Amino acid sequence: MDNILAHLSYFVKRKSARRARASPVRYRPESPAALARASRFTPHEIKLMYRGFKQECPTGMVDEESFKNIFSQFFPLGDASQYAHFVFNAVKHKHGDKLSFEEFLDTLSRVARGSVQEKLSWAFALYDGDGDGRISRSEMLAVVQAVYELLGRAAVPPVLPASAKDHVDKVFDLMDTNGDGVVSPDELARWCAREPALLQSLHTLDTVL
Structure with a gap:
């Protein structure tokens, strides 16, 4: 969580020098206290996150392009656009093709501290x-x-072009226990239960999605 707050604090300072984009309608989220009761974050953490969110999205709603811009701040050594697309697509939207702060916070709460x-x-x-x-x-x-592109120069060891396919072929065949060519939620859960390192990584997802 400290990583998120540090980046958001930097993001707020950087964005505050820009003029707010004109917007006819602004979406106002619930109070930090109300959002804290509905999530696993404190009111203080929520205030910091909302400041960064609002600086990039003064209307209170974020579209996919703005979401990609936010992600690029966290991963400057790689190309975050494709991974951000998948994250944005995975969030359940109640407002068409835009994401509200509440939806962003709900997702982050479940992923980081669920x-x-x-x-x-x-x-x-x-x-x-x-x-x-x-x-x-x-x-x-x-x-x-997309994850390999996201890591970019930060990947250790360096990623080779064939690495992603080789990795997926190996893991997918282990997950697909009934050999039907697809992985079900139960197959994913069973595979994760057999991988202590992966379970540990799930417990330490207190970072950017």
Whole structure:
């Protein structure tokens, strides 16, 4: 969480020098106290996050392009656009093609500080690009490639072009226990339960989505 707050604090200072974009309608979220009761963050943490959110999105709503711009601040060594697209697509939108602060906060709360089941549900939604309740090999490959692009020069060891496909082929075959060519939520959960390192990573998702 400290990583999020530090970046958002920097983001606020950087954005405050810009003029607020004109907007006929502004979406106002609930109070920090009310949002804290509905999430796993404190009112202070929510205030800091909202300041950064509002500086990029003065209307109180964020579209996909603005969301990509926000992500790029957190991952300057790589290309965050494709991964940001998958994250944006995985969030359930109540306002058409835009995301409210409450929706952003709800997602971050579940991913960063939710239960293992909540984090698994989020991971499944991230990979299930078409929302059909199954993860195909191509969907998994697309997300893994996006992660490699996201890390960029920060990847250790350096990522080779074939690394993403090799990794997906290995992991997908282990997950797809019934051999039907897709991964179900239960298959994902069973595979994660057998991987202590992955479970630990789910417990430490207190970072940017």
